[in-house]
Amino acid sequence: ILNVEQSPQSLHVQEGDSTNFTCSFPSSNFYALHWYRWETAKSPEALFVMTLNGDEKKKGRISATLNTKEGYSYLYIKGSQPEDSATYLCACYSGAGSYQLTFGKGTKLSVIP
């Protein structure tokens, strides 16, 4: 079973602050990484699917980078808004041809107005 770790477990930021958090995964046999956003009482929604070392993806104020050689991905939120409050999950496949996604435990973000 793949070990996917996310840090921090939770954080509180003021509205307007920028923030970032980390997803760490084994660098050997990397295939792809997903980021999901999970709002309370809703279902996880996909943000990004990333496959290549050096990948950078952006959706509005949220962006992500991927370093497959050292086994980490960063998710950045610029100018946090209260509606960004959610748990952010990352998930990895255990290798090319694997159909099993292993999720990290998530980072819970609270944006204080």
Add this chain to the structure above:
Amino acid sequence: NAGVTQTPKFQVLKTGQSMTLQCAQDMNHEYMSWYRQDPGMGLRLIHYSVGAGITDQGEVPNGYNVSRSTTEDFPLRLLSAAPSQTSVYFCASSYFSGRPVEQFFGPGTRLTVL
């Protein structure tokens, strides 16, 4: 499109009872999966399917059965419920094209086993 639907939304069972959690999708996705979400544990894969007639075990398959007779439906069966199966269950689906793509999640079923 309704997307991924799950029924029921809530269920309370007694230990030893059986039940089926329903999952359906109308996006013609080949890949479907079941996860459970427990406090402090994140989402854990129970079973998955890459097409009708094909299923396989995930990380935590014990106590659960699945079948995939159609592309649209992927029910999860609990044969003899145990308190350890108290959890929130999510079904997810995606295209299966040989490259990784985003998964679409259903609204979840909250199950309590007494």
